[in-house]
Each structure stands twice: as structure tokens, then as C-alpha cells.
Amino acid sequence: MPSSSRLAALPVVFAVVAAGVLAGVLVGVLAGGTEALAAGQAPAAAAYAPAPFQSSRILVEARGRARGEGPDVVLIPGLASTSAVWARAAAGLEDRYRVHLVTVRGFGDTAAGANAEGLVGAPTAAEIRRYIEEQGLQRPALIGHSMGGQVALRVAADAGDRVGRVMVVDASPFFPSLISPGSTAADVEPLARLAYQALMLLGDQALRTQATSMGLELGGAADSLFDGLGWQGGDRRVLAQGLYEVMTTDLRARLPLIAAPVTVVYGWSPDDRNPRSQVDELFRAGYRSLPRPATFERIEGAEHMVMIDQPRSFQQAVERFLR
Numbered sequence: 001m002p003s004s005s006r007l008a009a010l011p012v013v014f015a016v017v018a019a020g021v022l023a024g025v026l027v028g029v030l031a032g033g034t035e036a037l038a039a040g041q042a043p044a045a046a047a048y049a050p051a052p053f054q055s056s057r058i059l060v061e062a063r064g065r066a067r068g069e070g071p072d073v074v075l076i077p078g079l080a081s082t083s084a085v086w087a088r089a090a091a092g093l094e095d096r097y098r099v100h101l102v103t104v105r106g107f108g109d110t111a112a113g114a115n116a117e118g119l120v121g122a123p124t125a126a127e128i129r130r131y132i133e134e135q136g137l138q139r140p141a142l143i144g145h146s147m148g149g150q151v152a153l154r155v156a157a158d159a160g161d162r163v164g165r166v167m168v169v170d171a172s173p174f175f176p177s178l179i180s181p182g183s184t185a186a187d188v189e190p191l192a193r194l195a196y197q198a199l200m201l202l203g204d205q206a207l208r209t210q211a212t213s214m215g216l217e218l219g220g221a222a223d224s225l226f227d228g229l230g231w232q233g234g235d236r237r238v239l240a241q242g243l244y245e246v247m248t249t250d251l252r253a254r255l256p257l258i259a260a261p262v263t264v265v266y267g268w269s270p271d272d273r274n275p276r277s278q279v280d281e282l283f284r285a286g287y288r289s290l291p292r293p294a295t296f297e298r299i300e301g302a303e304h305m306v307m308i309d310q311p312r313s314f315q316q317a318v319e320r321f322l323r
Contacts, residue, residue: 056114059103064094072137078146080233082108106238125154139164157257173251192247199240267302
């Protein structure tokens with residue numbers, strides 16, 4: 001069982017390191033007018049094109065090659081992020097691929113829709129599966145960051161051979177194992193509930209103060225991150241529920257159901273004073289139960305937002321993944 005001191009820091013650790021809540025601030029996504037993502041590209045041939053996709057859970061924008069003329073790639077952002085975090089990655093693929101950019105309703109400035117109640121992660125995965133089926137995507141590649149990585153794993157476990165391959169970006173099937181390998185969902189659930197309540201009840205300044213005090217053992221990392229964040233990542237209830245699920249969801253038992261090859265990309269540091277220097281074996285242990293061994297790619301100099309911290313190295317990893 002993890003020590004009480006390390007467990008005490010978990011709400012902040014997962015809010016910052018595992019959940020990806022900085023993404024919107026780093027790319028200006030929170031001021032971006034993301035409702036425009038609901039407008040898909042006009043079908044090239046109405047005779048065979050499926051109807052525009054409508055969902056109360058997600059928004060999807062398709063870019064790049066015309067429908068059916070290029071391999072499909074589905075990009076899924078993490079907690080408090082919209083599809084804007086993939087802007088650079090998508091631009092590098094659009095000349096050869098049909099790119100499908102997902103935004104979870106309630107993140108950024110999108111209305112919460114059906115995500116205002118109940119679970120977020122599992123229904124999001126179900127809607128992405130429905131999108132794949134209704135739009136006729138042929139064994140698409142899925143790329144998911146953080147919470148979006150967990151969503152991608154859910155889709156792959158449930159969709160069988162309808163998914164071609166999966167990349168998870170700084171995501172674990174059970175995030176607490178990256179902090180304390182012996183922890184269980186039961187260990188973390190009381191803290192996840194407190195994190196949920198904090199997001200629902202505390203003001204932004206109080207949350208930043210709490211983050212600073214709890215993050216001392218991280219060497220002040222949480223303080224600097226929260227100073228720039230301000231918790232403006234979307235609908236408060238959707239954020240709180242998403243964070244709760246990120247902290248308590250354990251998908252390790254479902255990994256054997258994934259037929260598609262999996263690539264795990266994560267930030268790494270050679271500095272042994274940085275917690276990132278210790279994550280290699282933690283990520284490998286998390287994906288041990290996959291039917292085929294995962295491919296692991298660490299990207300030096302990146303933190304949680306790998307595609308923004310080291311965009312060129314990340315794009316190279318994506319190109320290798322899609323070959």
C-alpha cells in the first residue's frame with residue numbers, strides 16, 4: 001500500500017502529471033471557439049457518404065484527404081483539452097491521411113451536453129466506436145493523450161479488429177501505478193473523491209494554494225504548473241468527473257482484449273533528480289498484459305504534454321507508428 005505522504009499528493013499529481021490539464025493554456029485552446037469543431041467536411045459524394053455525425057458527448061472534425069482516399073487517424077485529447085492540442089500533429093498528417101479530431105464536450109469552451117451527468121470516459125469511448133462504425137472508417141489508427149489514451153484503450157478493447165493500431169501518449173491503463181506501483185483503485189478512491197469535491201466547491205485561488213502545499217515533494221513542479229493554469233479547462237463538473245475517473249480507472253484487466261498493436265510514447269529526463277527519469281519500468285509494467293508486447297518510445301525533454309513540449313520528436317514518433 002502506498003505511503004500516506006505520497007497518497008496525500010496524488011490529487012495534485014494526477015491533476016498535473018497524469019491528467020493533462022495544462023494543455024488548453026499552452027496552446028490557447030481555452031479561448032479558441034471550439035464549437036466550430038462540430039462542423040465536418042462536406043462529403044465528396046453524397047450518394048455513398050454517411051450522414052453527418054451527431055453526438056451529445058463528442059465533437060469530431062475530419063480533415064485532410066477526402067473520405068475513403070487516405071488511411072484514417074483518430075486523435076483523442078486528454079482532460080481539459082480540446083482537439084486544438086493536436087493542431088501541429090494533424091497538420092503534419094493531412095496530406096496523406098484522413099484525420100479525425102475529437103473533442104469531449106465540456107472541455108475547453110464547449111457545452112457539456114450529456115457529459116453534464118454520469119460517467120465521461122466510457123461513454124466517450126462508446127461514441128468514438130459509433131463514429132468509426134457509422135462513418136465507415138477502415139481499421140483506423142487511434143492516438144490518445146492522457147485521459148484520451150485511456151479512451152483509446154477502451155475503444156480498442158471493445159472494437160476488436162475494427163481498430164488498426166493504438167498510440168497512447170503519456171497515458172497509463174492505471175495512472176496511480178506511475179506514482180506508487182502497489183496502489184489500487186480502492187487506495188486512491190477516497191483521494192479521488194476529495195479531488196472531485198475540491199474542483200466542485202473550491203475557488204480557483206484555493207485550488208492553486210492547495211496544489212502548492214500538496215506538491216512540495218514534487219520539487220515545486222505543481223506550484224509552477226498551477227500558477228499558469230487557473231483551472232479554466234472547461235465545465236467544472238465534467239472536469240471533476242474526468243479527474244475522478246483518471247485517478248480511479250484501472251484498465252489493466254482489459255488489455256488482453258486489445259488485438260491491435262500498441263505504442264506507448266512518454267516524456268523522459270536523463271536527470272535522476274527528475275521523476276521522469278524513473279518512468280521507463282513503470283510504463284512497461286503497466287502494459288505487461290497486452291497480447292503482444294507494446295512498443296515504447298520515450299521522448300527526452302518532454303513532460304506530460306509530449307506533443308507540445310517536443311513537437312518535432314513527437315511527430316517523428318507518430319510517423320514511425322503509422323508506417
